[in-house]
Amino acid sequence: MQCVASAITREVGGDWEVVVFQDDSLNAFALPGNKIGVHTGLVRLVDNQDQLATVIGHEIAHVLSNHSSERMSQEYAVKQSMSLIQALGAPQSALGQTAMGLLGVGAQYGVLLPYSRLHESEADLYGLKLMARAGFDPRQSIRLWQKMEQAGKGQQPPEFLSTHPSHDTRIEDLQKEMPEAMALRQQAIASGKRPNCQK
Numbered sequence: 522m523q524c525v526a527s528a529i530t531r532e533v534g535g536d537w538e539v540v541v542f543q544d545d546s547l548n549a550f551a552l553p554g555n556k557i558g559v560h561t562g563l564v565r566l567v568d569n570q571d572q573l574a575t576v577i578g579h580e581i582a583h584v585l586s587n588h589s590s591e592r593m594s595q596e597y598a599v600k601q602s603m604s605l606i607q608a609l610g611a612p613q614s615a616l617g618q619t620a621m622g623l624l625g626v627g628a629q630y631g632v633l634l635p636y637s638r639l640h641e642s643e644a645d646l647y648g649l650k651l652m653a654r655a656g657f658d659p660r661q662s663i664r665l666w667q668k669m670e671q672a673g674k675g676q677q678p679p680e681f682l683s684t685h686p687s688h689d690t691r692i693e694d695l696q697k698e699m700p701e702a703m704a705l706r707q708q709a710i711a712s713g714k715r716p717n718c719q720k
């Protein structure tokens with residue numbers, strides 16, 4: 522996780538905090554202040570570093586595009602984050618403290634609301650370029666979203682699936698961008714960026 526995250530954040534600069542949350546759901550989130558959270562359920566789902574890079578690139582893209590600050594209703598967001606904190610169960614633990622800290626920031630900005638479809642599409646395409654620039658294989662993004670869709674059936678929709686127009690549109694959009702993303706990856710590899718993160 523740290524290996525993948527630092528390869529991507531190196532491309533964009535700045536200090537980033539990436540935290541893994543003990544939670545079986547297929548979810549990840551981004552908060553203002555360069556903070557990213559990924560649930561263990563999602564870490565378990567991915568087959569390789571390139572699929573995890575898809576997730577992290579997507580979340581970093583949300584942060585860099587300031588999507589959170591464009592979300593609505595702060596009051597509603599605070600309620601959501603309070604129930605999330607309760608759901609975490611052990612607020613006195615180190616992980617609980619980290620979660621509370623992250624959610625405190627989240628509540629302030631209303632980041633726990635779903636993103637719009639437009640923001641999801643933007644994050645997909647921007648995230649694809651980011652991971653390719655870091656030397657990860659952008660083709661794995663398509664496999665990741667396919668796996669997410671299959672695994673997400675019958676569950677509460679995770680961040681990635683809740684507001685997106687349709688799964689097929691997401692894949693089509695990514696395929697359109699793939700030649701450019703592959704060119705970025707070739708450049709990255711030629712300049713010595715060859716991430717080798719093991720699960």
Ligand SMILES: [Zn+2]
Nearest residue numbers: 641644680681
């Ligand atoms: Zn998203």
